[in-house]
Amino acid sequence: MTRRAPNAFAGVWRLSGMSDWDLDLRDAEEQMDEAFADSGDVVLGVLDGTTDPETWIRSVDYGNTLLLSIDGDLNELAAGFAREIRDMGGELMHFRGFLVVTPPGTSIDTDRLGDE
Numbered sequence: 001m002t003r004r005a006p007n008a009f010a011g012v013w014r015l016s017g018m019s020d021w022d023l024d025l026r027d028a029e030e031q032m033d034e035a036f037a038d039s040g041d042v043v044l045g046v047l048d049g050t051t052d053p054e055t056w057i058r059s060v061d062y063g064n065t066l067l068l069s070i071d072g073d074l075n076e077l078a079a080g081f082a083r084e085i086r087d088m089g090g091e092l093m094h095f096r097g098f099l100v101v102t103p104p105g106t107s108i109d110t111d112r113l114g115d116e
Helices: 025-037 053-061 074-078 082-087
Strands: 042-047 065-070 091-095 098-102
Touching: 042 074, 053 065, 053 082, 053 098, 082 091
Parallel strands: 042 065
Antiparallel strands: 065 098, 091 098
């Protein structure tokens, strides 16, 4: 009978310390699904104050471009996320009733607009 060498990866699992982590895997999985499903897309939406500004920030952080129809005062509606988008390197531009928001590395080309 041949003896097997001990397996260094087989060990005793201690489950008693697992509760100390307070880890919610369901929430993490939902956020991962959201991040990977929507990266690099153009997201259409309405900027009317009903969407949490963190949602717009997270979407741009994932690499998405936002095209938001403005329903109200733009300065007031964008106040919750505009500075953070700019600080991360994104761009914002008001164009014909829409707010265009791009992620870092994606610039808004206005060359074809002429001298308006």
